[in-house]
Amino acid sequence: MTRARRALLRGLLGLALLGAVLALADPARVLAQLRQAQPGWLAAGLAAAIASNLVSALRWRALARWLGAELGAGDACRWYFQAMGLNALLPGAVVGGDVYRAVVLRRAGHDTAASSWSVVLDRVSGLWMLCAIGGLGAAACADVLAPWLRLPAGSFAALALTGTALWLALPWGLPPLLRRSRAAGGWLAPLRAAALRPDFARQWAWQAAASAVVQALSAAALAGGGLALGVTQPAAVWAWAVAPVFLMAALPVSVGGWGTREAAAVAALAPFGVAAPAAVGVGVIYGLYGLAQGALGALAFGLPRREPVSGN
Numbered sequence: 001m002t003r004a005r006r007a008l009l010r011g012l013l014g015l016a017l018l019g020a021v022l023a024l025a026d027p028a029r030v031l032a033q034l035r036q037a038q039p040g041w042l043a044a045g046l047a048a049a050i051a052s053n054l055v056s057a058l059r060w061r062a063l064a065r066w067l068g069a070e071l072g073a074g075d076a077c078r079w080y081f082q083a084m085g086l087n088a089l090l091p092g093a094v095v096g097g098d099v100y101r102a103v104v105l106r107r108a109g110h111d112t113a114a115s116s117w118s119v120v121l122d123r124v125s126g127l128w129m130l131c132a133i134g135g136l137g138a139a140a141c142a143d144v145l146a147p148w149l150r151l152p153a154g155s156f157a158a159l160a161l162t163g164t165a166l167w168l169a170l171p172w173g174l175p176p177l178l179r180r181s182r183a184a185g186g187w188l189a190p191l192r193a194a195a196l197r198p199d200f201a202r203q204w205a206w207q208a209a210a211s212a213v214v215q216a217l218s219a220a221a222l223a224g225g226g227l228a229l230g231v232t233q234p235a236a237v238w239a240w241a242v243a244p245v246f247l248m249a250a251l252p253v254s255v256g257g258w259g260t261r262e263a264a265a266v267a268a269l270a271p272f273g274v275a276a277p278a279a280v281g282v283g284v285i286y287g288l289y290g291l292a293q294g295a296l297g298a299l300a301f302g303l304p305r306r307e308p309v310s311g312n
Contacts, residue, residue, distance in 0.1 A: 045224020085297030134243020
């Protein structure tokens with residue numbers, strides 16, 4: 001199967017899933033929910049989404065510079081939002097935008113390995129913290145989620161907290177693992193060199209803090225979309241929901257996450273009594289936030305690239 005056909009198939013699968021979710025939720029009810037959205041909360045959610053991605057861009061910049069690819073703040077933000085534009089338009093969720101970021105950084109004259117690893121590690125750190133925040137949210141919502149798995153609330157919370165603690169500790173085991181590995185040559189060599197640097201712990205701590213801010217703002221954006229539709233839930237619920245919603249949206253089986261994101265929103269919010277039409281509406285609004293930011297990225301395509309400013 002050619003690449004074009006695979007891309008078309010992904011797009012059709014995503015549209016089919018979105019259609020199925022809308023059919024189950026009743027399109028008329030979903031549309032009614034969206035029509036009554038409160039503009040103030042919509043604007044607040046969009047502002048949180050934009051802030052989240054601005055922090056993401058600066059996080060990527062810090063990681064790229066640490067790996068030796070000098071990158072100005074303006075270029076980092078511009079390229080990051082351009083990548084979002086590609087993510088919103090091309091099949092493959094975040095894959096297309098990530099490839100674009102690596103390519104433009106390499107074309108700016110930086111080392112291929114540093115360009116590629118800056119994007120890979122940036123994406124991994126974001127997903128790592130996303131899962132951790134989701135785990136903490138799940139523990140806080142144990143009374144509601146545990147019965148769905150037929151577990152006592154205390155046991156569910158203990159499992160969620162233990163798993164989250166182990167997950168958060170995972171990156172700190174990377175340096176000794178790479179030090180002992182015999183297969184850390186070739187394409188893994190730049191990763192091994194970075195992990196064995198004396199300032200690895202400091203850099204990863206900064207990366208973790210930035211990722212926590214990113215995911216907190218993303219959860220706030222999701223909550224803003226919910227509040228715009230009258231879906232009022234505690235912060236812990238949005239902290240839990242943010243993980244399955246964003247992870248499903250990142251799967252490379254749709255265009256811009258449409259379909260997978262809305263299905264995940266229905267599943268994640270159902271235990272808390274959120275009706276399917278409202279949950280689908282929350283997913284749709286967050287998808288529209290992505291399209292709006294993608295439009296900003298599309299506008300930035302025509303702007304001239306500024307040369308990175310050297311310095312630490």
